[in-house]
Amino acid sequence: MAQTNADGIRARVEGDWNRLIDILTRKIALKSISADGITADHMKASAEFVAAEMREVGIDARVAQAHNPDGTPGAWEVIGSRIVDPQAPTVLLYAHHDVQPVPDPAEWDTDPFVATEVGDRLYGRGAADDGGGLIIHSGALKALGDELNVNIKIFIEGEEEMGSPSFIPFIEEHRDEFDSDVIIVADSGNWSADIPSLTTSLRGNTTLDVTVRALEHPVHSGQYGGPILDANTLAAMLIASMYDANGDLAVPGVAAQEPVGGLQRDLDEASVRADAGILDSYRLAGTGSIASRLWTKPSVTVIGFDAQPVEGSFNVIAPSARFRLSLRTAPSQRPEEAQRAMADFLVAHAPFGAEVTVEPGENGMGWAMDPTAEATKDALEAMEEAFGVAPINKGEGGSIPFIPELQRIFPDAQVLVTGPEDPKANAHSPNESISLSGLKNNVITEALLLVKLGK
Template sequence: MAGLTVDEVRARVEADWDRIVEVLRRKIALQSVSAKGITADHMKRSAEFVAEELRLVGVDAKVVQASNEDGTPGAWEVIGSRMVSPDAPTVLLYAHHDVQPVPDPAEWDTDPFVGTEIDGRLYGRGSADDGGGIAIHSGALKALGDDLKVNIKVFIEGEEEMGSPSFIPFISAHKDEFDSDVIIVADSGNWSAEIPSLTTSLRGNTCVDVTVRGLKHPVHSGQYGGPILDSNTLAAMLIASLYDENGDIAVPGIAAQEPVGGLQQDVDEAGVRADAGVVDGYVLAGSGSLASRLWTKPSLTVIGFDAHPVDGSFNVIAPETRFRLSLRTAPSQRPEEAQDALAEFLLSHAPFGAEIEVTKLENGMGWAMDPDAVATKDALEAMEETFGVKPINQGQGGSIPFIPELQRLFPSAQVLVTGPEDPKANAHSPNESISLYGLKHNVITEALLLDKLGR
């Protein structure tokens, strides 16, 4: 079955372009800040706006209030569907309609809640994250119109920026309405406005609390210092033992992997150094591509350390030190497994036979795209046809917790993570914006992808 050409789709998106940007402007004006109350009226209005816009592009959409695990009312969600044939594949389109707060409008160059176009970018809170996702889905469905050859289900969430507390109960209660062959999560972004990307992986995370004890009580450092090391030093030795001389994690059982889908282009070191504010002489730790170190290899961070403050310190050998280790795990490793390996290593590497206690804390699963899935190949093809350049896969070092959850609840679905952002988008920060060039090309790409999935 012959599909639409990229030029046909492009012409349709061009014809619809003013409407797409207007949807985004109106969405920005709604001030859908979920931090001001997930269940509040302004969030319901935001959901109703999105449902109405989806109805205008053929989706039978409605607003439903979720319930939290404890039965209390949750977020205002938008769900809907457009079924074309029981034999056609089904695609779930995801975005979220809530936005990050604006703590200080004075940090913005424009009014955060008035969509303002400057130099090819539309500024405003939620212009990219994730009003852009809503605009992409709306534009793609409009472009396909009656040529749509896949069944569509839609979930536009109302509490993503609050960590999705009612996400699991809501999805579980509406499993049939979300069950699909392909899930397109339009909440991430591209390599740049001109170079498209699939987000190929997310790291998982886990934490442990560690207590190192060398003494039953504090003693004087003049009397006992020498043979008896303080617990801060013992803790430092224990932490250092987790690394090899290159700065790679040297704990057997904590997995590392290479970028999922292959590495087309490494991350620019100068950019990372500048963005992170690395001091001049600092040598980046670890080995292998910078992309693998940032996205798919594990990383350890001491995020808490209880020690006596410097001010008011005196000549005592500390008996006991407690610290919290945060471990970002390789996308495909179960975090429980990495946590067990970490705990085992810590317990068996006590410096000078100190007492070690490890308390295991919560785990969050990572996620890795299936590079061989049909939907993945169709998406990469649609991107290249639309943008005219080869996509560059990119992973994310952090987590988007609902994506592994979606994959867990729908294990056979092919999940694609796309989105409206680019490195200049400033999502979650002042002066958030979306590239209008990028948005238009994302709309065309998604329409083309849906068309390919229907063949």
């Protein structure tokens, strides 16, 4: 067993490092942009590349095409398994092989599709999201080799960046190939390149289209302005009514919760301000820890507003206004429940009796980790052994709807959300990169975790 302790595994990963960097370099060059066509040949080639690399580390991997809910062809997925003992625990390893587009390569300091090493970081689109996840799985399986003591199933998705429209039909078609005791989703990140994290929660998401109407037709602002407020102003008043004086969302029935598993360390305000580009004069809205405000409390954003552009505007009172709300929900609240509460609130708070109608949009459930699960404890121990420091767990303010769907379909599975990213990764943005030292420790972590899960 000495070869499967932290020192033994680290030595194996060091010996395998050039292979892993070569895989990531070739993966970046594939330009696996799902937005350019989920079913296209370049996405099939990407899936075939990943399947071949998984076979190199002992997985009986193959490419399968998913189908959308309407039966049309969907993404090219990679599935496979390695069964070492039917009585041993089974672990499903998840990552995705599609990447985000690069709208303007000029915004990059390097060629986005040529892996470029600068100091401790490797730059390139998909280096972190989620090429790093692929490397973690490949490296961990190679490090364990014939000493692997758990059964492995893999699912490497081809449309995560497009919202996973064929995800559920694909699982339903291949349920036996997903059924497992533990699911490791390597698509998140760490507190920093040097401090590991388990992702403890994800907020849910729901959308609503709201129309505010005060007039049957436009009228002249000089003739009728005063007693009649334009619909844009009424919409602004309605939006403002959702908040209290502190900037907390104050809509009855829209829940809030504290960080899952407790808050070990709050986020640094100066870092948050710098990362988001917040103006010095702006005071952060809301109360409580910054972590809770970003991870587990609800937030609502006006992501679209239909109004007359400034250019070409003229002196009329707008009869109606329409806007779209994106509501991030607390991890444990059903999004449709929050959606109904928000819709009821908006209708009830129509300014000056204006007509308010709400059209509900799509819902995505949030997710909360079980902090008491054995797999959680194993993961935290593995992280500390690999990184040499205690992990700091963190939530995510965004949503990954397929994770709660996995949990719903396989309620007995323990889900762990790990990943290769860190605050400097710039996933989805120009100059995406991955910390090479952090990636190496992530590989060692997963190998150690698989050993522990087998015990």
